[in-house]
Each structure stands twice: as structure tokens, then as C-alpha cells.
Amino acid sequence: MRKEASSNALNEKKINASCGMGYALSLIGGRWKSNILWRLLIDGKLRYNELRRLIPGISERMLVSQLREMEADKLVLRIVYPEVPPRVEYELTELGQSMRSMLQSISDWGEMHRQVTREN
Amino acid sequence: MRKEASSNALNEKKINASCGMGYALSLIGGRWKSNILWRLLIDGKLRYNELRRLIPGISERMLVSQLREMEADKLVLRIVYPEVPPRVEYELTELGQSMRSMLQSISDWGEMHRQVTREN
DNA sequence: CTCATAACTTACTTTTCTGTTAGTACTTAA
DNA sequence: TTAAGTACTAACAGAAAAGTAAGTTATGAG
Incomplete structure (x- = not known):
């Protein structure tokens, strides 16, 4: 389960929003x-x-x-x-x-x- | 710190050893x-x-x-x-x-x- | 009436990852 | 003498990911 407001989750969001690589990796990284x-x-x-x-x-x-x-x-x-x-x-x-x-x-x-x- | 013998770690190793994609992703996935x-x-x-x-x-x-x-x-x-x-x-x-x-x-x-x- | 099969769920534990805070050594500048 | 810059390290807490074990539904086969 995800805590919407944890620094962890926020950082991930921020990275995915600013960096295509981060975004792509978040989809295939499991x-x-x-x-x-x-x-x-x-x-x-x-x-x-x-x-x-x-x-x-x-x-x-x-x-x-x-x-x-x-x-x-x-x-x-x-x-x-x-x-x-x-x-x-x-x-x-x-x-x-x-x-x-x-x-x-x-x-x-x-x-x-x-x-x-x-x-x- | 890594527990060398956890299933978690062993699975990761196994995947990296058998799948180029898994290996590459493990290097850039942080x-x-x-x-x-x-x-x-x-x-x-x-x-x-x-x-x-x-x-x-x-x-x-x-x-x-x-x-x-x-x-x-x-x-x-x-x-x-x-x-x-x-x-x-x-x-x-x-x-x-x-x-x-x-x-x-x-x-x-x-x-x-x-x-x-x-x-x- | 019990077993097997398919495709899952649920509840729980363990492991790993990420983030926070504070502190280090050394030097120069104010 | 206090602050600021440089490149870190250590100790800890919390979140997320991964793993384990058992249970579910429905049906047909024996």
C-alpha cells in the first residue's frame, strides 16, 4: 500500500514527472x-x-x-x-x-x- | 544491508543471471x-x-x-x-x-x- | 464423496529501500 | 571566533517491495 504523502512517494512522483527515464523505469522496474x-x-x-x-x-x-x-x-x-x-x-x-x-x-x-x- | 541467503536476494540473483534485461535494470533501477x-x-x-x-x-x-x-x-x-x-x-x-x-x-x-x- | 484443476485472494512476515537528522575534518573568510 | 564551504558518515525510523502459506470458487472425473 502506498502512502500518498510520504517523502518517498513524493520523490518518486517528482522524478517521474520530470524525467522520462525515471518514468519508464518505474513501469518496468518490478x-x-x-x-x-x-x-x-x-x-x-x-x-x-x-x-x-x-x-x-x-x-x-x-x-x-x-x-x-x-x-x-x-x-x-x-x-x-x-x-x-x-x-x-x-x-x-x-x-x-x-x-x-x-x-x-x-x-x-x-x-x-x-x-x-x-x-x- | 543485504541478507545473502534470503529468497528475496536469491531470486534477484537468479533473475539477473538468466535475463539480460533483469541484470541491466538492477544496475540502473535505484x-x-x-x-x-x-x-x-x-x-x-x-x-x-x-x-x-x-x-x-x-x-x-x-x-x-x-x-x-x-x-x-x-x-x-x-x-x-x-x-x-x-x-x-x-x-x-x-x-x-x-x-x-x-x-x-x-x-x-x-x-x-x-x-x-x-x-x- | 473426494480429488484435481484453474486462477486467483487474504493475511501475515521478512527483507530491502529511502528518508531524516545530526555529526565529522579541515580551512579560509568576515 | 564564528560561520561557511567541501564531501562526506552514522544511526535510526518508516515505507515499500517481496516472500510464505493457506484458503476460495466452480466443475467435472473417478
Whole structure:
């Protein structure tokens, strides 16, 4: 939960309002968001449990909360099919898709520069 | 301070080891790092107090800790001149410079998509 | 009647991050 | 002699993020 008036939250707002980089990073900066975005970029539409299996180590709570945040930020679309058993699919919105080249360049830099630890 | 063996820390490590994006984001994800990196990209070398004045709202503790982390990550170089009063300058290392196009694309995306709040 | 599946919620704890306040050493200027 | 500048450090508190464990709803299969 967020305290609207904490210095912490105010600083974040101020930064996001004045700096495009800060703003962009605030949208993709959650622990598992890079993984989720990457999967959705590659695979397109994915069901909840598919995402869960594709991202080893993520808990249900984290998967849901990261998805919900990105949904609120209009990066991800949640599609519910009124079936039993339930089926829910996630895919990138147009805004999410518009991140592709940015995400690619972040990924490229990362792949290039974490080589030292690569062998693990 | 970090608990080496917490699930939290282990998950972060695992993500950084398997995903270039996660790794890159972990280096630039601190609250004030985007600001600092941006300043250093634009202005080149800057003194401690210059940075402080260029980044309104940052506290000394935060400025120092963000700089120290980036120094540890080899993104930023700290140059101490043995003078009185003391003079310390910060600049991007080659590794830091190599982030330029990535940072630019993050910034571009951000500038383009935070327009709604722009008027504030 | 119990189990399994899908896609979650809820309540709670732990860990990590950020911010506040005060203090350091040294020197020059008023 | 007091203040101001420089570049910090230390101790602590509070907020936010992440993790854990258990429960929910509805249905069909055995």
C-alpha cells in the first residue's frame, strides 16, 4: 500500500514527472516484470499458468501483483473467457508493444555485459 | 544491508543471471540513478556538490549511496583530488558510457508516453 | 464423496529501500 | 571566533517491495 504523502512517494512522483527515464523505469522496474514482459513479447498471448510455468521461481502472489500493476499501467491486457474451468489470457497492449525496441536495447546491453557471470 | 541467503536476494540473483534485461535494470533501477546517469551523460565530469544542486530533492545520503553503488558496478568513476577544500569529481566509466544508447531509448520512450502528466 | 484443476485472494512476515537528522575534518573568510 | 564551504558518515525510523502459506470458487472425473 502506498502512502500518498510520504517523502518517498513524493520523490518518486517528482522524478517521474520530470524525467522520462525515471518514468519508464518505474513501469518496468518490478522484480519479475522484465521476465513477464519478455515472455509476452516472445510468445504473444499466454495463460496465467503458462506464465507461471515459464517463469520458474515466481510465486502466485508475485505473478498476480506484477500483472495487475502492468494492467493498471495499460501495458498488459487481461482477457477472461467465461468458461469452466476458468481461462485467462494475458497479452501486451499496444502501449506494451511500443516498448519493444526499448526492452530490446535494455536486454541487449544486459546480455552483452553480464558475460562474466554467464557460466553459472 | 543485504541478507545473502534470503529468497528475496536469491531470486534477484537468479533473475539477473538468466535475463539480460533483469541484470541491466538492477544496475540502473535505484530511485535517483536515472537522474544521476543523465546528468553525467550530459555534463561529463561533475563535482559532488554540482550533482547535488543539479538534482533537486536528493539527500546527501541518497546521492552518496547511489554513487557508491554505481561505482561498485563500474558505471561511475570517482576521482579524488588531494586538495583543501576537498574536491571529488564523478564521471561515467567506459561501461557507463556504453549505456548511452540504452538510456537514450528508455528516456525517449518515457518522454513520449508520459505526456498526459506533462502539464504539471 | 473426494480429488484435481484453474486462477486467483487474504493475511501475515521478512527483507530491502529511502528518508531524516545530526555529526565529522579541515580551512579560509568576515 | 564564528560561520561557511567541501564531501562526506552514522544511526535510526518508516515505507515499500517481496516472500510464505493457506484458503476460495466452480466443475467435472473417478
